[in-house]
Amino acid sequence: MSAIANVHDHAEDHAHDHGHHHKETFITKYIFSEDHKMISKQYLITGLIMGIIGIAMSLLFRMQIAWPDHKFTAYEVLLGKFGEDGVMDPGIYLALVTIHGTIMVFFVLTAGLSGTFSNLLIPLQIGARDMASGFLNMVSYWLFFLSSIIMILSLFAEAGPASAGWTIYPPLSALPQAIGGSGTGMTLWLVSMAIFIASSLLGSLNYVVTVINLRTKGMSMTRMPLTIWAFFVTAIIGVVSFPVLLSAALLLIMDRSFGTSFYLSDIYIQGEVLHNQGGSPVLFEHLFWFLGHPEVYIVLLPALGITSEIIATNSRKPIFGYRAMVASILAIAFLSTIVWGHHMFVSGMNPFLGSVFTFTTLLIAIPSAVKSFNYITTLWKGNLQFNPGMLFSVGLVSTFITGGLTGIILGDSTLDINVHDTYFVVAHFHLVMGISALYGLFAGVYHWFPKMYGKMMNKNLGYAHFWITAIGAYGVFFPMHFVGMAGLPRRYYTNSNFPYFDDLADTNVLITVFAFIAAFAQLIFLYNFIISIFYGKKAEQNPWNSNTLEWTTPVKATHGNWPGELPIVHRWPYDYSKTNEDGEYVIAGQDYVPQTVPLQEGEEEMHH
Amino acid sequence: MTVFLTIVVIALFGITLWQMSKILNLSKVSGEDNSQVANDKDNNLQGKLMLVFVVLFYILMAYCFIQYNSYFLPESASEHGVDYDRLMLISMVLIMIVQILTQGLLHFFAYKYRGKKENKALFFADNDKLEFIWTIIPVIVLAGLIIYGLFTWTDIMNIDENEGDPLIVELYAYQFDWRARYAGADNELGKANVRFIEGINTLGLDVSDGYGKDDKITNELHLPVNRKVIFKMRSQDVLHSAYMPFFRAQMNVVPGMITEFAYTPTLTSEEMRNSEFMIEKVATINKIRKEKSKKLVKAGDEALEEYTFDYYLLCNKICGVSHYNMQMKIIVESEEDYEAWIKEQTTFGEQLSAQASN
Numbered sequence: 001m002s003a004i005a006n007v008h009d010h011a012e013d014h015a016h017d018h019g020h021h022h023k024e025t026f027i028t029k030y031i032f033s034e035d036h037k038m039i040s041k042q043y044l045i046t047g048l049i050m051g052i053i054g055i056a057m058s059l060l061f062r063m064q065i066a067w068p069d070h071k072f073t074a075y076e077v078l079l080g081k082f083g084e085d086g087v088m089d090p091g092i093y094l095a096l097v098t099i100h101g102t103i104m105v106f107f108v109l110t111a112g113l114s115g116t117f118s119n120l121l122i123p124l125q126i127g128a129r130d131m132a133s134g135f136l137n138m139v140s141y142w143l144f145f146l147s148s149i150i151m152i153l154s155l156f157a158e159a160g161p162a163s164a165g166w167t168i169y170p171p172l173s174a175l176p177q178a179i180g181g182s183g184t185g186m187t188l189w190l191v192s193m194a195i196f197i198a199s200s201l202l203g204s205l206n207y208v209v210t211v212i213n214l215r216t217k218g219m220s221m222t223r224m225p226l227t228i229w230a231f232f233v234t235a236i237i238g239v240v241s242f243p244v245l246l247s248a249a250l251l252l253i254m255d256r257s258f259g260t261s262f263y264l265s266d267i268y269i270q271g272e273v274l275h276n277q278g279g280s281p282v283l284f285e286h287l288f289w290f291l292g293h294p295e296v297y298i299v300l301l302p303a304l305g306i307t308s309e310i311i312a313t314n315s316r317k318p319i320f321g322y323r324a325m326v327a328s329i330l331a332i333a334f335l336s337t338i339v340w341g342h343h344m345f346v347s348g349m350n351p352f353l354g355s356v357f358t359f360t361t362l363l364i365a366i367p368s369a370v371k372s373f374n375y376i377t378t379l380w381k382g383n384l385q386f387n388p389g390m391l392f393s394v395g396l397v398s399t400f401i402t403g404g405l406t407g408i409i410l411g412d413s414t415l416d417i418n419v420h421d422t423y424f425v426v427a428h429f430h431l432v433m434g435i436s437a438l439y440g441l442f443a444g445v446y447h448w449f450p451k452m453y454g455k456m457m458n459k460n461l462g463y464a465h466f467w468i469t470a471i472g473a474y475g476v477f478f479p480m481h482f483v484g485m486a487g488l489p490r491r492y493y494t495n496s497n498f499p500y501f502d503d504l505a506d507t508n509v510l511i512t513v514f515a516f517i518a519a520f521a522q523l524i525f526l527y528n529f530i531i532s533i534f535y536g537k538k539a540e541q542n543p544w545n546s547n548t549l550e551w552t553t554p555v556k557a558t559h560g561n562w563p564g565e566l567p568i569v570h571r572w573p574y575d576y577s578k579t580n581e582d583g584e585y586v587i588a589g590q591d592y593v594p595q596t597v598p599l600q601e602g603e604e605e606m607h608h
Numbered sequence: 609m610t611v612f613l614t615i616v617v618i619a620l621f622g623i624t625l626w627q628m629s630k631i632l633n634l635s636k637v638s639g640e641d642n643s644q645v646a647n648d649k650d651n652n653l654q655g656k657l658m659l660v661f662v663v664l665f666y667i668l669m670a671y672c673f674i675q676y677n678s679y680f681l682p683e684s685a686s687e688h689g690v691d692y693d694r695l696m697l698i699s700m701v702l703i704m705i706v707q708i709l710t711q712g713l714l715h716f717f718a719y720k721y722r723g724k725k726e727n728k729a730l731f732f733a734d735n736d737k738l739e740f741i742w743t744i745i746p747v748i749v750l751a752g753l754i755i756y757g758l759f760t761w762t763d764i765m766n767i768d769e770n771e772g773d774p775l776i777v778e779l780y781a782y783q784f785d786w787r788a789r790y791a792g793a794d795n796e797l798g799k800a801n802v803r804f805i806e807g808i809n810t811l812g813l814d815v816s817d818g819y820g821k822d823d824k825i826t827n828e829l830h831l832p833v834n835r836k837v838i839f840k841m842r843s844q845d846v847l848h849s850a851y852m853p854f855f856r857a858q859m860n861v862v863p864g865m866i867t868e869f870a871y872t873p874t875l876t877s878e879e880m881r882n883s884e885f886m887i888e889k890v891a892t893i894n895k896i897r898k899e900k901s902k903k904l905v906k907a908g909d910e911a912l913e914e915y916t917f918d919y920y921l922l923c924n925k926i927c928g929v930s931h932y933n934m935q936m937k938i939i940v941e942s943e944e945d946y947e948a949w950i951k952e953q954t955t956f957g958e959q960l961s962a963q964a965s966n
Contacts, residue, residue, distance in 0.1 A: 172846040172928065265863060265865075317731065346858050346859050348867035359758070377732075383723045386655060413757065413761045415692070474665060474668060481672075492932035495932070503892050537642065
């Protein structure tokens with residue numbers, strides 16, 4: 001206990017140091033900043049730029065899938081020698097698919113989502129001056145930036161960027177003879193990811209330490225907002241699983257460059273027998289998915305945390321079943337580390353293992369179901385305020401359910417046999433982790449924009465953004481399930497070599513059209529985002545009438561977050577519309593009770 | 609020129625957005641609330657849109673199931689596939705029920721409880737009974753699915769070479785084609801390794817192994833109907849996946865190890881071709897192809913061939929630039945037809961001696 005008290009003292013001393021400010025230069029304020037709020041903006045903007053690249057790539061390959069016989073000058077302009085005469089090269093098609101996956105999963109949804117909001121909200125919502133280590137936090141961002149730059153550079157590799165799929169299964173990814181992208185492109189991919197992992201680890205350790213040590217007085221674990229619970233647990237999963245990806249990548253680098261045989265055995269390629277003997281690609285699959293599956297939850301949990309907070313605030317109701325929500329997060333986190341084998345039912349591993357993984361995988365549906373039901377119940381008898389953040393949160397619950405349900409099919413080893421690696425899988429994971437997490441990202445940006453920039457985003461543009469995106473997203477991914485059920489494999493450059501798939505062509509065109517509509521809606525968002533930073537309406541201190549601590553800080557952000565003493569917490573964050581026995585609000589005329597308000601006379605604290 | 613056009617398009621787009629926001633700004637009567645926080649009017653409109661959205665979503669789902677009905681694979685052409693399809697149907701019905709209920713509730717609540725200034729939300733933070741109910745229901749349902757699924761899985765994956773008289777066939781994958789190797793009269797595949805690949809010995813059979821002499825290597829997969837076939841899969845270079853959708857069968861082909869899958873085909877190619885489903889499907893496809901051909905001929909290209917249905921095996925694990933065209937025809941036929949066909953194929957031993965005598 002005394003240790004914690006000491007930390008608080010330190011934090012306060014620290015704040016006093018900063019009270020009489022040393023002048024910050026442009027470089028220390030905007031570039032090499034150690035302030036968590038600035039770092040979160042850096043993460044967000046880098047993430048958004050990577051997102052633009054990733055989505056643009058998806059449009060290119062969707063065009064190829066929809067109109068395989070057509071020539072597009074866009075290919076020539078954007079792809080250079082890989083799009084000569086307007087015809088897309090099959091190798092670059094695979095590269096686009098690969099880099100789209102890599103960028104969206106790691107750079108947008110891991111760093112852009114978790115990096116942004118963990119940084120912004122952890123100190124603000126637990127009542128801390130900053131992260132436990134501002135310096136490590138800064139290093140974490142700059143490593144992320146460096147890895148982004150290397151990933152972008154890899155696009156210009158002579159023989160093309162990495163193109164073995166975002167899962168980079170060897171031997172394809174290990175042998176430049178097997179595919180052009182496995183030369184320099186793959187090397188840069190691996191270097192970039194190694195740096196990314198280092199960045200992610202530094203960030204995660206920082207989040208964990210901050211949540212454990214720097215909570216303000218009164219902020220017990222059970223009084224933490226669900227956002228913090230989600231970020232905290234996400235960081236733990238990251239610490240547990242990312243190092244395994246690093247070792248997977250390291251062994252792959254050795255196989256590629258130093259002639260080892262961790263993943264390679266008995267290979268004859270381009271008229272030559274390789275010396276490699278005794279390795280197994282299945283080993284790589286195990287290592288990769290040991291991160292790869294938790295990664296899904298690293299992406300998703302922060303989005304669910306953000307949603308919990310936004311739905312409660314905008315429903316003017318406590319989140320239903322706080323304890324169950326925390327328990328679900330913990331259960332999902334635990335189970336997420338023992339389900340990786342469901343990506344490998346037909347990999348050639350022992351079928352008995354498949355049975356075990358089916359069991360654990362379907363178990364994970366239970367906490368997910370509990371979360372969904374709790375969200376729906378939170379809406380029930382609420383007084384819903386449809387701010388753009390709220391729309392995206394409801395949208396997230398919708399796509400999370402739609403995408404999650406098909407997981408019951410894919411998680412069943414038997415059913416996986418015939419839909420494995422078809423478009424059914426593509427539809428499933430895009431809805432459940434891609435679209436859902438993106439909705440979480442958008443919800444968070446709309447909701448906390450006032451905290452980040454002191455301005456409000458335009459709500460009407462926000463509404464347009466949501467509805468067009470919602471229609472586009474379901475328009476793309478719902479029909480895609482059926483294309484997959486027809487047995488159409490993913491990652492096919494064209495389907496025209498199988499006449500059996502000819503009648504799917506129309507649907508593929510439809511999907512591409514919806515993809516363009518959805519992408520167009522993101523331009524509305526970008527416009528709104530940029531314009532609001534400069535010309536947005538000035539935000540009030542607590543625009544959404546929220547209970548959490550970040551809204552007790554001044555609109556104009558200061559280093560150290562609170563100008564005076566740190567706030568003291570007296571209650572959980574979900575006392576919305578709480579009434580006394582006489583039916584009146586606890587604070588007369590106000591349907592919310594901020595966490596800093598002491599218990600009123602005769603009021604009972606929620607025992608959650 | 610293209611660059612210029614692109615810039616123009618981007619510029620026009622920017623102007624559109626700029627104008628759009630201008631209109632949005634103008635549409636607001638000055639002095640009215642412009643706090644950018646949702647007011648009752650917004651809540652009312654957005655709540656109603658939620659209801660419209662879920663109706664549209666129901667229509668989309670119904671449309672997909674009706675319109676894309678012909679996309680579903682035909683009845684299974686293998687024995688275990690029948691169980692597979694039944695499990696799939698049960699799961700599908702189950703998840704669609706949950707989907708319709710939860711999406712309905714979610715969006716209906718969003719509509720029903722759209723905010724009004726004078727309304728009061730209910731402070732409802734916990735209810736152990738409710739939470740117990742919706743924890744235990746998924747537990748029971750999933751337990752049922754898991755158990756059913758696992759029984760089916762064990763049945764499918766439990767490959768016993770000694771049971772009955774299975775046909776042993778090797779599937780050999782390489783960038784970017786397939787070969788089938790039949791075990792021959794002894795029904796025992798000869799040893800092989802990529803290190804033995806030389807000249808016509810493209811599959812790397814061990815010449816010193818007697819079992820290999822009578823093996824027959826083909827580029828079409830012929831299977832007798834109603835006889836269990838055990839596939840032993842081997843890859844020459846990278847990962848591939850042998851996907852046979854009509855038989856509900858798939859297994860990765862991994863360099864350095866031999867993977868297995870087994871099934872019993874129950875419908876011959878002829879039977880499948882003449883099934884009601886396939887006649888209709890092929891007619892649709894040929895109609896599409898005819899129309900495409902017209903355009904092609906006009907442009908001076910060759911017309912597309914008319915399509916007749918055959919089973920196929922395709923590669924379903926990214927394996928390189930021609931991954932999209934790595935296929936092999938599968939023909940399921942009567943025992944006699946199969947015997948007649950296999951007799952015509954030359955054995956590996958014959959191939960070797962033919963080469964030696966040349």
